[in-house]
Structures are given as C-alpha cells and as structure tokens.
Amino acid sequence: MNAVEVRGLTKRYGNVQALQGIDLSVPEGMIFGLLGANGAGKSTLIKALVGALKPNSGDWQVLGLNPLRDQAKLRALIGYMPQGVALYEDLSARENLRFFGSAHGVPELEQRIGEALEFTELTNRADHAVYGFSGGMKKRVSLACALLHKPRMLLLDEPTAAVDPHLKVRSWQLFRELANAGTTLFISTHLMDEALLCDRLAIQQAGQILIVDTPQAILEHGQTQLTIQQAGQTSTHQIASTPSALAESLAGYGLNPAVQAIALQPDSLETIVLRMLQKSEVAQ
Amino acid sequence: MSRVLIVAKRVLTQLRHDKRLLGLSVMAPLLIIYLLKIFFDTMPKGFNNARYIMPITAFMVHFLAFLLCAIVLVQERTAGTLERMFINGFRRIEIIGGYVLGYILLATFQAIIALAEALWLFDLSYAWADLAMLFGVIWLLAITSVMLGMFISTFARHEGQVFPFIPLIILPSVFLSGLLINPEQLPTWANWLGHAFPLFYANDAIQEIIGKTPSASVIWTNIVILLGYGLFLLTLASRTLKDVE
Numbered sequence: 103m104n105a106v107e108v109r110g111l112t113k114r115y116g117n118v119q120a121l122q123g124i125d126l127s128v129p130e131g132m133i134f135g136l137l138g139a140n141g142a143g144k145s146t147l148i149k150a151l152v153g154a155l156k157p158n159s160g161d162w163q164v165l166g167l168n169p170l171r172d173q174a175k176l177r178a179l180i181g182y183m184p185q186g187v188a189l190y191e192d193l194s195a196r197e198n199l200r201f202f203g204s205a206h207g208v209p210e211l212e213q214r215i216g217e218a219l220e221f222t223e224l225t226n227r228a229d230h231a232v233y234g235f236s237g238g239m240k241k242r243v244s245l246a247c248a249l250l251h252k253p254r255m256l257l258l259d260e261p262t263a264a265v266d267p268h269l270k271v272r273s274w275q276l277f278r279e280l281a282n283a284g285t286t287l288f289i290s291t292h293l294m295d296e297a298l299l300c301d302r303l304a305i306q307q308a309g310q311i312l313i314v315d316t317p318q319a320i321l322e323h324g325q326t327q328l329t330i331q332q333a334g335q336t337s338t339h340q341i342a343s344t345p346s347a348l349a350e351s352l353a354g355y356g357l358n359p360a361v362q363a364i365a366l367q368p369d370s371l372e373t374i375v376l377r378m379l380q381k382s383e384v385a386q
Numbered sequence: 387m388s389r390v391l392i393v394a395k396r397v398l399t400q401l402r403h404d405k406r407l408l409g410l411s412v413m414a415p416l417l418i419i420y421l422l423k424i425f426f427d428t429m430p431k432g433f434n435n436a437r438y439i440m441p442i443t444a445f446m447v448h449f450l451a452f453l454l455c456a457i458v459l460v461q462e463r464t465a466g467t468l469e470r471m472f473i474n475g476f477r478r479i480e481i482i483g484g485y486v487l488g489y490i491l492l493a494t495f496q497a498i499i500a501l502a503e504a505l506w507l508f509d510l511s512y513a514w515a516d517l518a519m520l521f522g523v524i525w526l527l528a529i530t531s532v533m534l535g536m537f538i539s540t541f542a543r544h545e546g547q548v549f550p551f552i553p554l555i556i557l558p559s560v561f562l563s564g565l566l567i568n569p570e571q572l573p574t575w576a577n578w579l580g581h582a583f584p585l586f587y588a589n590d591a592i593q594e595i596i597g598k599t600p601s602a603s604v605i606w607t608n609i610v611i612l613l614g615y616g617l618f619l620l621t622l623a624s625r626t627l628k629d630v631e
Contacts, residue, residue, distance in 0.1 A: 193396070
C-alpha cells in the first residue's frame, strides 16, 4: 500500500489556485521529498494530507485513510511538524512534549519524552523555556513533538529551514534512521542539496507537480558542461548528465572503451564548509 | 474530560511561567479600584458609592477575562499551536473546555481579590448570602467573558486586531449596560442595544443584590439570562473555532 495516494487535488484561496490538480503516489518506508520554491504550494499540500485543510476537489488518502473523514484515526498514525515551530515558548521543551504527547495518550509518556529528547539531542536543555532556544533547537523540539507517539508516517514542512549546517546534517541523519526503522517521511524543502538526500523527489511549482522520480534520475534530466584541455587547446561540450554520456564523451579522448560509465559526486558547498568547520573545531 | 484538564493545566502552566502577565492581570484591577476610591472620595457625603463600585469591579473582571482569552487564543492561531493541537488529536470541545477551565481559575482569583479590595477600601458590608451572590454573578460574567474572548478571537488574524473590538464591544457596554446611569433613561433604541451586552444582566443582578429591597426573581432571571448568554457564546465559539481551513 502506498503511504500517500493523491489524484486531482485542487485548492483555491480566493483568486489564488494553490493546488492545481495534484497527482502523487508515495510508497511506504521511504524519504519522499517535495521540492519547490516559496509559494509553490508545498505547505498547502502537506496541510491537506494531515487533514488541516479542505481541498476544493480531488481524491486523497494517507495510509489508506481519508484525512477529513477518518481524521481521528489518521492523526494517531501521523506526526506533523509545521513550517513554523508551533511550540509554547513559555514552556520548557519537556512541558511542550508532555502536552502534545498527552493528546495521543502515549503509554509510558515520560519514558518516551526522555527517548525523544535524547534522539533529538535535547536532554541537557529539556527543562529550559523554549523562548531561549536557537531556531535550530526549536525545530528539534518541534520534531521531538512529532515523534513522541512513534507515528507510521512523518510529514515535515521545511524542517531544516534556517538551521545551521551542523544541525542540518544531524537532522538528516535522524531522518535516515527513522526511515531505516520503517517510518515514511514526507519532507518539503526548497533546498536543492537536501532534496538529493531523499529516496524519491517531487518538484512542485505553482501548485503543480512537474516531475516525480529519484533525485539521480532527475539530475540526469540536466546537462553537464565538459571542458577538456589537450595539447594547449580547450574544447567545451554539452553532454547529458548521465555516467554513460561522460564515458562516451571521454572515449574520443582515449578513454579505454571498456569504461562504460563515470559518475562524479562532488561535495556541495555546504558539505565543504561543514568539513572546514569541523577541522577547525578539532584544531582548537 | 481528561484532555480538557490537560489543556487547562497547560493554560495555567503558561500563566504561571508568564509572571508579568499574571502580575498585571491581578494588579491592574487592584490599582483601578484604588483609583476609584480616590475618585469617589471627592464625592459629597451620602453619595451612593456601592451603586457604582460593585458593577465596576464586575466590569474589570469582564474586561480582563475577555482581553486575555482573546489575545492568547489569537496567539495560539498565529503561532500554529492551535493547528498543532488539532493535528495531535485534541478536539474542539476539549480545547474550549480547557480554556474555559484555565481562565475561570484566573477569573475566580481576580474576582475574589477585586471584590475583597472593594469591600475593604469602601468599607462596604453585606450579608454572607449577598456576598456569595455578588461573587457568583461576577464569576458567571467572567465565564461569559472568556467565551466572548474566544468567539472574538476568530475574527482577528493577529493580536493587534483584538483591540478594535474593545471600543466596539467593551466600551459601549460601559455606557449602555446601566453601569453609570439607569438604562431606562436612555433612548429606547440605546436601552435595547444595552440588552445585547452580558454586562447589562450582571449589572442588573448586582444592583438588585445591593439594593434596599432585593427581588429574588429579578436576580435569578438575570443569572439565568447570563447563563444562557454564556451557552450561546459557547455554541458560537465552538462553531467558529475551526480545525480545518
């Protein structure tokens, strides 16, 4: 069964058509990314999936349930992290978790709170008021709130927006751990480098899904500029962004014809900066 | 019921943490009653202070309960915590019940200290039964005010938008509810308009309780209307507090 099945979903706010006939299938147990610019309709789609919004038309199911008709059943199975932190800032991280966790009737709640705090590396600040936390820490409290009842599916709306590179890397490690344990993650983002970390990716623009595929397959839709210097001469070629196209192009420059594919995976600028920061911390 | 208590406990925990808000909401009525004392001390001897003091005490509890509840609920909406409560499985009636319960405790505390200060400063004395009735009316008005705040909060997109409702709803009730003059002296339309405010019924009951020949039927009629008003606002609030956009 697919975790999400959406057919022809539309939502209009006044004159703005936020969702224009969305079709989407998300298999269970993977990290599914929804990539799009601000205003593309990502949050609207997520809100429709969690039953916080009534679409104008279309069929949509999450974990086999209708988000509006089966609201109570579905909400016990999903965890939702909104784009804003949506926490009580006067309360401590632990008090926030206790409040939101108690709604689900989580058994052995205090133990689960301890586990969620540990998982999100917040144990040391658990009893501090949230208003003194950094943006990244608030996001982690928000994530911990969504995790408390061990949901089958997590819907995270831009979970790492405005989060520093270290926390971002740590968050994605957490997401991967959850996916490995069988949780389906539906994550919206506008950050390209994050999108590459998903198992499957949908690109959304102006309320429409442009493409759904693996990040690698989407990258292969692009072109790579290949520049070769040989005997003092520089030649530039536009080639397809596939490992086989690179091998094919280099064959003309004497590459062993037995080599069929060459794939390069350069670090992103973020990864490079993060590594530099880590090196500097070790040196200090 | 247990989830109503969870919401109420959270509201109270928030209030406990927000010492500035808690302090101001308790100190403000005390200060205003003291200022009233200074003002009424300028009146000629034999002036009927009580006719104004008790309704004004009720008004302050009404105003603060309305304002606090409306602002905090708008904050819930803008911060996304209201949406999160719904998605975490809280139901509308549980949220409303929790808010009413949480704010009623604060309103009860406000009503007790405001009433005690007014009695002490103005040297007023009533039979225990009358005092209990006065407290009951103020308390009931506070519940209605929480509901009114909850209902009004649905029309505001941010905290600032709550304030225009003060001159629109709260201030007219001061002039039309019989707080300052007998509403029968007003033009007929204004007298009728006064009946639209919960303060009208609270004031009518209070004037009767502290009057020389109190009529139990007038007092109870006003209490029942106030109760009905509260239930009407509760229905409105529960219809306007939407869990789905």
